Amino acid sequence: MKQPLIASVLAALLALAGFGSHAAEPIAAQAEQVFRSGFRADNPKYWMTRLDQDEAMRLCSQHKDSPPPKVRAQIEKAQQATIRYPVDGKLIGDWKEGEKLAAVGTGGHIGFIQPDPPGRLRGGNCYACHQLAPKEVAFGTIGPSLRHFGKLRGSGDDVIKYVYDKVYNSNAFTACSNMPRFGLHNWLTPEQITHLVAFLVDPASPVNQD
Numbered sequence: 001m002k003q004p005l006i007a008s009v010l011a012a013l014l015a016l017a018g019f020g021s022h023a024a025e026p027i028a029a030q031a032e033q034v035f036r037s038g039f040r041a042d043n044p045k046y047w048m049t050r051l052d053q054d055e056a057m058r059l060c061s062q063h064k065d066s067p068p069p070k071v072r073a074q075i076e077k078a079q080q081a082t083i084r085y086p087v088d089g090k091l092i093g094d095w096k097e098g099e100k101l102a103a104v105g106t107g108g109h110i111g112f113i114q115p116d117p118p119g120r121l122r123g124g125n126c127y128a129c130h131q132l133a134p135k136e137v138a139f140g141t142i143g144p145s146l147r148h149f150g151k152l153r154g155s156g157d158d159v160i161k162y163v164y165d166k167v168y169n170s171n172a173f174t175a176c177s178n179m180p181r182f183g184l185h186n187w188l189t190p191e192q193i194t195h196l197v198a199f200l201v202d203p204a205s206p207v208n209q210d
């Protein structure tokens with residue numbers, strides 16, 4: 001009876017001493033390998049580079065999307081520094097263009113069966129995660145509802161800048177946000193982002209109408 005008890009206490013002490021974490025590393029490497037092997041090696045290079053994590057993603061993975069305050073602040077500061085603005089400095093565009101972009105879910109699809117042809121309009125696909133204008137009833141709820149965004153938050157310069165920055169690089173505000181970083185990844189141009197800002201903030205936009 002005594003021997004097994006001693007053995008299990010010893011095992012627990014070894015685990016506490018960090019032997020468990022040594023075992024975790026090869027498992028993570030194996031998982032990464034399995035994940036990558038799901039993609040064909042002859043894929044175009046720019047498809048494969050999407051599998052590489054940048055520093056923010058790496059830190060978020062390391063901390064399971066919940067980094068300690070210091071790391072969180074470090075990520076957000078670095079992401080904030082990536083934000084670029086339109087040359088004319090105007091951060092609010094045309095809500096009608098923004099309305100179209102918000103609803104477009106195409107562009108940039110990879111895969112051999114039905115990849116998007118080069119040059120196909122890239123949309124924001126905002127309804128995948130947010131409620132916006134009332135006429136679109138099929139919306140996801142991963143993100144908060146943005147219905148009446150401008151009505152509730154106003155349309156001052158600070159709000160306009162916040163929305164521009166958020167859409168450009170969402171992780172500048174929420175270190176491990178799962179909202180895509182549309183500007184950072186050149187998914188949307190700065191000009192397209194200004195149209196989305198108008199869609200959310202302009203009092204005439206359907207987002208802010210009843």
Ligand code: HEC
Binds near residue numbers: 126144
């Ligand atoms: C994959 C899901 C996803 C997509 C797609 C997405 N978002 Fe988000 N969004 C989120 C989440 C989640 C949040 C909540 C805060 C956070 O985690 O960043 C958020 C927050 C926001 C906020 C801040 C809201 C507030 O109350 O301050 C704005 C503005 C926003 N999104 C705009 C957009 C726009 C515009 C688009 C389309 C171009 C878009 N989002 C696409 C997930 C998404």
